[in-house]
Amino acid sequence: MSEGTLYDHVWNEHLVETLPTGQDQLFVGLHLIHEVTSPQAFGMLRERDLDVAFPERTHATVDHVIPTKDRSRPLEDEAAEEMLSALETNTSEAGITYSGPETGDQGIAHVVGPEQGLTQPGMTIVCGDSHTATHGAFGALAFGIGTSQIRDVLATGSVAAEKHDVRRIEITGELSEAATVKDLVLGLIRELGTDGGVGYVYEYGGPVVEAMSMEERMTLANMSIEGGATAGYINPDETTYEYLQGRDAVPEGEAFEERKAYWESIRSNPDAIYDDVVEFDASQIEPSVTWGITPGQVVGVTEPIPAPADLPAGQRDAAERAYEHMDVSPGETMDGYGVDVVFLGSCTNGRLPDLRAAAEVLEGHEVDTDVEALAVPGSQRVKAAAEAEGLDSIFREAGFEWRDAGCSMCLGMNGDRLEDGQVSASSTNRNFVGRQGSKDGRTILMSPEMVAAAAIEGEVTDVRTLDQ
């Protein structure tokens, strides 16, 4: 078992009791809730006549079903309205702060937590959403939970969890100028497998990670779950502290320095023991896309799609399903694969720097006439910041629709969805069959820059070859 890692430190700081089953009961420092996975949990609390134990450690937002166009109430979609109303009632009755659409603070839970400074190093953070892993970018122990566990956290301020092994992923070399952290994390999942992280928490480190911005770290930590690890983290450092300083929920002045001492204390020790160490060379990464139906089916944009014989035995059956669903053949490249829809957004790549990066590629270009292009900021604050620097005009002038904040077409619960066999170039995290709302729809994951390039050309395009 690991020793002296951030994971061990945070675990020990939050350990309430070892349960009779052998699981540990951990205090939960921040519980993020949203409209899809929490109403049933509140229902269970009512059935058992239980209160919310730590309303001030709980924060709500609406993200999955919220429309990105017309938000007038009642929402046109009755089911979505019912979920939104349930969240409003539940949070107001329990005294839970709610970043609703009228506050200007609404957005995807994993964008809202960091930008409001709710997410801090050394916390345990849970949410009924697998991309809770995102908050690990700050050196928090953050993981997704199911609705019965949401009930537990609401009722007891704690969660039952089993301790995992820690795998240190040391990222060395240097990312080339054209490659992004999204390309890097796709490459990592390709290498380690979509189930490679089962039983592990990932600690990301090394020079490439240390040089990353907080937003880049969030993209990396976010996709830990796509590699099978429910949590991944990065030790907090000056980049983290600079990001946090001045945010709403972060203390100021002397209190900040005191808090920082705690943040420093939970970092992995220099002589920490890991259960596994993997080294990954970032210099080999080039702009990448998925060719299949899992986030591990990844190629460089000009690299041939692998044949079953090139893959480990366990991946061949998924590859066969992928060729069929995506209508591709081994040996072909994804460069030139036609797209109908491009989606820029999500908890993976819907932050301000993601919008900036896409806008930079788009500037001076127009979206292909056959492409429907959506830009969906990750939060209302991201949207406002983007508008303050004129990014919305760049998107609009290029032919993008500039929408309101939410999860939108990442999973298609809000009305924005693929129709039939449409192909989507998407800055999101999952390309599962049916993920974007159509069982025949096809999703190709890529970086925001590559999404912009695909929008311009109407097909998967190597961003390096675009005329500037």
Place this chain on the structure above:
Amino acid sequence: MSDEPPAPRVTSVSGTGVPIRGNDIDTDQILPARFMKVVTFEGLGQYAFYDQRVESEEPHPLEDDRFREGSIMAVNANFGSGSSREHAPQALMRWGVEGLIGESFAEIFRGNCLSLGLPTVTADSETVTEIQDWIEANPDGDIEIDVAEATVTYGGKEIDVEIDDAQKRALTEGTWDTTAVMKANFEQVRERAAALPYIEDEEIPEAR
């Protein structure tokens, strides 16, 4: 305190089988997102594997009369990957699934199954494939998952399977519904919270 555990003890489950072949069967396949627009889990059973079962021309085992009543699901590697949605195992449970045998399960999915009292046991690829083949040849045959013994019995054959220790104890001792168990430690929760530098005293609730 009474000796009654907070949840029913699940020592073994049995029934006919249903084979779901393929690695990386994700939660979007098990329960597509559009069916999550509900504020309760009731009625989710009808949407289990909806797109592959109802919307597809390819025959799906759950639509096959031979396996429709099957309660022991045999699956391959990385089953339940992706989303944290408890809606996925809720849908399977409400369809009639009582236990799963697989090569491996995604972690949140496995945890969600435990929260519902559904055992998830694992075996190697060869063993799982044999079980799937056997179910197809014997759709009326009974399979039993013995949680306490960590065995699966079918066709007069008993094999050893893996079951996580905490899961085994939670199921067999009836402590898989953790709310009551953890609530009993509320005083320790308050103490732990009070010791954390980021928790303000006024956030800590009164003892109850």
